[in-house]
């Protein structure tokens with residue numbers, strides 16, 4: 407197996423520069439004519455897997471919407487992750503984990519260990535307990551050739567209160583997280599496996615020039631970010647940016663062809679990222 411960054415780079419080139427989110431909001435379950443319970447969640451997720459598996463480069467299940475249904479929801483998530491990975495579609499578990507090192511090690515095993523039922527290709531992590539606290543996840547990802555996406559500058563307006571605060575040398579905390587990720591990617595052949603999250607809703611991105619890793623850009627569509635915003639924030643890093651779209655695609659469901667058409671439209675809208 408090659409490293410996650412390299413596999414992601416190849417998948418984006420083959421299937422288009424897009425991450426599609428599986429976010430089973432209660433409103434969407436209702437709009438799809440499904441019950442807001444574990445059975446509705448299972449059907450919603452099956453439609454998504456059928457529409458996206460083998461078609462999309464990266465799929466990002468939002469773990470919170472599965473956890474909300476307890477063990478039955480987690481079972482749905484386990485099946486979806488396995489089916490997507492089996493099809494060759496890379497999976498990013500959006501779990502945003504971050505804790506003291508010993509607890510972080512357990513989170514890392516959950517999402518990044520070969521023998522875990524939730525084992526994914528990559529996971530989102532929060533560095534705001536200190537980047538060093540992420541070490542168990544960074545280490546396991548390296549050992550198992552998986553990836554992590556570190557929250558740097560998130561798409562929600564509240565994030566700025568913490569992420570735009572500055573440290574002694576004048577850098578923002580968001581920039582510190584990007585720079586820490588860059589250290590981990592040094593020497594990677596194509597693209598490193600430590601990505602960052604930079605919201606498509608931001609006025610400006612941190613300096614990404616040294617990152618050499620994937621840049622997940624959520625916030626397009628439902629949160630107001632546009633393809634032009636992605637272009638503006640991507641700067642010179644077109645082949646590293648992966649826009650995420652969740653509700654904007656999912657609102658086209660539940661018909662599988664309609665979901666696939668929505669994916670195709672989104673990929674077309676980001677054609678400039680292939681440059």
Ligand SMILES: O=c1ccn([C@@H]2O[C@H](COP(=O)(O)O)[C@@H](O)[C@H]2O)c(=O)[nH]1
Nearest residue numbers: 468560561605624625628629651652653
């Ligand atoms: O900064 C961030 C980090 C993660 N997200 C997640 O991405 C999707 C966005 O969903 P949309 O429906 O396209 O708005 C969702 O799962 C968020 O938790 C983010 O939006 N911003």
